[in-house]
Amino acid sequence: MGPGLSWDLAYDVQLMFSYPFMVNAFRAGTIVAVIAATIGWFMVLRRQSFAGHTLAVIGFPGAAAATWLGLATGYGYFGFCIAGALVIAALPQHTGRTASAEESAVIGTVQAFALACGYLFVSLYKGFLSGLTNLLFGTIVGVTDTQVLVLLLSAVPCLALLAAIGRPLLFASVDPDLARARGVPVRRLGALFLVLLGVAAAGTSQVTGSLLVFALLVAPAATAHKLTTRPSVGIAASIAFALLATWIGEALAFFTVYPIGFWVTTVSFAGYLAASLWRVSADRAGQRPQVTESAADLAEARP
């Protein structure tokens, strides 16, 4: 892209938003950042990053098939991601903690097959070579008004649903045994969450491409988990990081010749790296003397 940066930031921002495609890119990016960061926070907590990545990869053949059939890519992403989520939800015991080596092997095989199918559909649709890169690594141009509307219409019910199930989902994620004993429908909540994850992965794919969804789905959430243990603060921080990464990434993609996927991912990665370093040093500084417990127990055991 790249009209190049001047020294006047206000002028640069004004210039950027004088292009309608950039306005749409920012709209889409904002919607996607909010939903990816929120659902991503739960995904990281539930250790389902692998499932999230699989869903994003499954979206690629969907989008490629949609292009081949002359449909908007968005429908392909949503259709395949949601169908994939339902399939994973129907598989027995899919969560991170119980996932066996065989299950992860199955998921890996499915990922490879999904990529291969996507590549087939791209070849079937002649003369689509730049499209392939866009589907895999994202593009800043060509976000239509309809696409923004579809993203918004998918994001709002998802977030509303997540708000309705937030507390029992947290309970089922950190303490499934007790949640089940308390009557929380742990399995159905897990299935519902996978569908939400599918929607988030499909939306995110449309900004970052199928292979770079983790830039918005994992990195901001993982950064937030490093920085705070409070769920509400963590989700807010995750959204803030995702918005920053998206906005900065999109602006950099506009002013430089390098693509959006690279910039969004780089900003996210830098944030995660900084948070990890901070965490390590904070843990070092706050290390407590290991006496407390046994001493307390011994004191109590004494009559």
Next chain:
Amino acid sequence: MTMTQVQRQAVQVPDEPVVQLSAAAARVGGNDIWSGVNITVQHGEFVAILGPNGSGKSTLLKVLLGLQPVAEGAVRVLGSPPGRRNRDIGYLPQRRAFSGDVRIRGVDIVRLGLDGDRWGTPLPLLSRLLRPAAYRARQEQIARVIELVGASGYAQRPIGQCSGGEQQRLLIAQALIRRPRLLVLDEPLDSLDVPSQAGISALIQRVCREQGVAVLLVAHDVNPILSYLDKVVYVAGGTAVAGRPADVITADTLTRLYGTPIDVLHDRSGRLVVVGQRDVPAEHH
């Protein structure tokens, strides 16, 4: 606090036992697990459920929580059929260790015991602004139960970074937060080191006495809790035997139940120690 205590005392009818099984039998998938079981647990009693692996201890807990139907006989829990009064039962499932990377604070784990099964999303900032009195009352309720189990020092730390004994204290706080009248603990001492076992046992006994909560505790090893027990239930050989420790914990009864030689020794202060060979309580697992 005082108000609820008064109400609780008024509600408690001492006549009705907390748990009563009469000639009860359990069947899982067509197999008889145990039958002819008679157990009565009174208010504030500390009862251990002991027995070899696979004898049906967990089935007994499931029957009491209403998760498993009783095949024969009658079962009453807190004066109702099983499952009806689960809100008044604090349940601690078989030991769940939180791995080191679980970055949720202990205090939040305890809070989930209070309202984790309610739909919606908690917004602490909003509820603090809109309903400050209710918010403060809940905060105090949580702080009080954490204080009760002696976990105040580390409740703000991610639970994954707490030791096994610390995690167990927080989980007991979680089970106690709704002020239950019956506490059901499934092997809470397993995989704890010896000082922690002693500490947690003493804590449970203190809670049992001070709060007037009846405790049903499934254990592998009877020795850490033996001196606190009001009653023991041995589940073995397709049935269960319940009674005072001095009556049930005898070499003859245990040898018959386990089908393997077991000795019961008395030390100088009159305390019992159970000693055996294979799959026996005295061994540390």
